[in-house]
Amino acid sequence: MQFTSTDSYVATADLEIAVNAAITLQRPLLVKGEPGTGKTELARQVSASLGLRMIEWHVKSTTRAQQGLYEYDAVSRLRDSQLGDERVHDVRNYIRKGKLWEAFEAEERVVLLIDEIDKADIEFPNDLLQELDRMEFHVYETGETVRARLRPIVIITSNNEKELPDAFLRRCFFHYIRFPDIETLKKIVAVHHPGIKESLLTTALTQFLEIREQPGLKKKPSTSEVIDWLKLLLAEDLTAEDLRQSATNALPKLHGALLKNEQDVHLFERLAFMARRGR
Missing domain, CATH: 3.40.50.300 (P-loop containing nucleotide triphosphate hydrolases)
Structure with a gap:
């Protein structure tokens, strides 16, 4: 057994x-x-x-x-x-x-x-x-x-x-x-979203892990939440380029699946504002 x-x-x-x-x-x-x-x-x-x-x-x-x-x-x-x-x-x-x-x-x-x-x-x-x-x-x-x-x-x-x-x-x-590394995350995603494009998957998981590692974050998004986020990205037919553009200009696309309280939303709004000012 x-x-x-x-x-x-x-x-x-x-x-x-x-x-x-x-x-x-x-x-x-x-x-x-x-x-x-x-x-x-x-x-x-x-x-x-x-x-x-x-x-x-x-x-x-x-x-x-x-x-x-x-x-x-x-x-x-x-x-x-x-x-x-x-x-x-x-x-x-x-x-x-x-x-x-x-x-x-x-x-x-x-x-x-x-x-x-x-x-x-x-x-x-x-x-x-x-x-x-x-x-x-x-x-x-x-x-x-x-x-x-x-x-x-x-x-x-x-x-x-x-x-x-x-x-x-x-x-x-x-x-x-332990929270899975990126390779294990890819295997988990493949179970739930088979056929997802590699470019979209890599970009999305990179952004997701950057969000988790952001200092000052009150609640880190979990494995189940990244699965939900990817489901929404696929439903909206977003591409890896769409994600990269949003990362430099504003909050992550469909961030409500990842950020679950106003403190974390405000944190990323401030970061996006500072990034725009720094150009």
């Missing part, structure tokens, strides 16, 4: 090694990187590459670890008891299974994505330590223990919004997705 790049996803050699190492060690793979570098998509591509079903748990600021195991609906049970409903005699009717329970009871091996774990409370990772380590948990309302039939491949993503506990990190295999 070896993960490799797919027709729709370019994985670097070190990323392939990290995924396969986590599978071999049977440890969760913790993936960090800038937003838009393909962390969430990685889990979907691991699922596709290995031919395994995928279960997604998208974490929010209000998400509790217990929700990944199960939730007991005591309010509904109380209401049904007042109405004389026969369902109240079986507490299992009021237990809602979470994503971990779903992954543990699957008859086949699955890929479990825990997406953006750093959005939740700082105690969230600690509350899942034993469950992810032992691959089991206890259901207090029924007295049963749920154990994984086949250990799932667990992929956890983080945008580095907050530090994760050391005890949690110790149980994971870690990989940071």
Whole structure:
């Protein structure tokens, strides 16, 4: 069971090694990187590459670890008891299974994505330590223990919004997705926009990387944003020469796909103004 790049996803050699190492060690793979570098998509591509079903748990600021195991609906049970409903005699009717329970009871091996774990409370990772380590948990309302039939491949993503506990990190295999170099970017673009002219691609990526490296930039554009930008350039039938002309006179063409706040727009407007004055 070896993960490799797919027709729709370019994985670097070190990323392939990290995924396969986590599978071999049977440890969760913790993936960090800038937003838009393909962390969430990685889990979907691991699922596709290995031919395994995928279960997604998208974490929010209000998400509790217990929700990944199960939730007991005591309010509904109380209401049904007042109405004389026969369902109240079986507490299992009021237990809602979470994503971990779903992954543990699957008859086949699955890929479990825990997406953006750093959005939740700082105690969230600690509350899942034993469950992810032992691959089991206890259901207090029924007295049963749920154990994984086949250990799932667990992929956890983080945008580095907050530090994760050391005890949690110790149980994971870690990989940071670095921003791709220009050759890797070309391979990624070829997947999404096959047939794009080499001159347009080279000019666009050169401008894109110059934007990313501009001092004072508040938010660097990501891989997903350059894919969107190229889609717009192709839709407008712009050429490499069009891009070169815009770079010396004003903001980059269709810059709204790359610059996502007014501070960065103002920065490039000032740079363009200074460039015109310097002629």
